Amino acid sequence: MPLPRPSSSCPRTSDLHQHLGDLLQTEKGADVVFEVGTQTFKAHRCVLAARSPVFSAELFCQMKESDAAAGGGIRIDDMEAHVFKALLTFVYTDSLPENLMSEDEQGVMCQHLLVAADRYNLERLKLICEHRLSKCIEASTLSTILALAEQHHCHGLKKACFNFLSSPVNLTAVLATDAFEYLNTTCPSVIKELLAKLGTR
Amino acid sequence: MPLPRPSSSCPRTSDLHQHLGDLLQTEKGADVVFEVGTQTFKAHRCVLAARSPVFSAELFCQMKESDAAAGGGIRIDDMEAHVFKALLTFVYTDSLPENLMSEDEQGVMCQHLLVAADRYNLERLKLICEHRLSKCIEASTLSTILALAEQHHCHGLKKACFNFLSSPVNLTAVLATDAFEYLNTTCPSVIKELLAKLGTR
16 A cells, blocks of 8 residues: 655745736725826835835835825826836736737837836846847847947846947948937947947957 | 857746735835734735735725724734744745744644635645645644644645555554544544545455
């Protein structure tokens, strides 16, 4: 007769992400409202504060009790509603829905999300966006992505851009794009850095 | 010159558990207080409700707004403070601290936590406790664990207990314990089930 042999595997995987995702959906106990564009989003101040030091300061230090009691929404400018929605989803579930957008739109969405992640100091979301954007580097996107990397201090992404430009064929293709002018105007220091790299190799 | 080769690994692992664990520690934005024994614990209603349908009902349906406004603590009876503390840790982090207790105490703690998990309908915590208790089954603990399994509908744990008792040596050892009398008194239906199993094999 066999001796008892309890399974050594861990019972089921963590469901914390799913539970918090449900909380965001149901809005149960929500105590803050954001107004982004024409849309409103209800959320929970303690969850936002736990995840982002910027939300923490805004919601628990700068926000007066009278503001909270008044129940007025917090206006978010310079961000599109679908970007803020994706940001909230990440805050609650630590992941981005894979079917959030078409493949073509993913690169643009990741650019917006990287800016949002930097604004709210969501370090892991920023790394995920850098990671995804590094896969989108091609001649037509290089200048925009490199400008973003420079403006938001994404060292890994900047390195990937410079690696791309280290190929003469890629460099020639990038120089022929209109976007390169944008890069030259917005981030002249990056152009100097690139010239120095090319000159000393 | 190598072409850019972005890493395909995911940037860092999820930090949601750690962030919520910090939230529990710092008590930032806590809006509910529990009184357990002589200790008090501050927590966040939305997190508790997201994780446990029982907390959800107690904190958002049964609790009157006036109760919340009054700021009075919620009294938890029939549970020791260190068990409630471990329960809260699990609710926020989806894990139990490994160094919570000595190895000897783990079995007893898991018994208490299983009862607490059943009370608050924390299915995954209940499974983890079942899993750990199934490793603690021996002649001296069998009766208590089997009684718990029966009272809290833990089918896997009950099966592990019956497996243990299917060995004549183990059965004889268990029958010689005082705890078997306790099992016989509290769960007579289990004794009948065991007799039926032994009689038909």
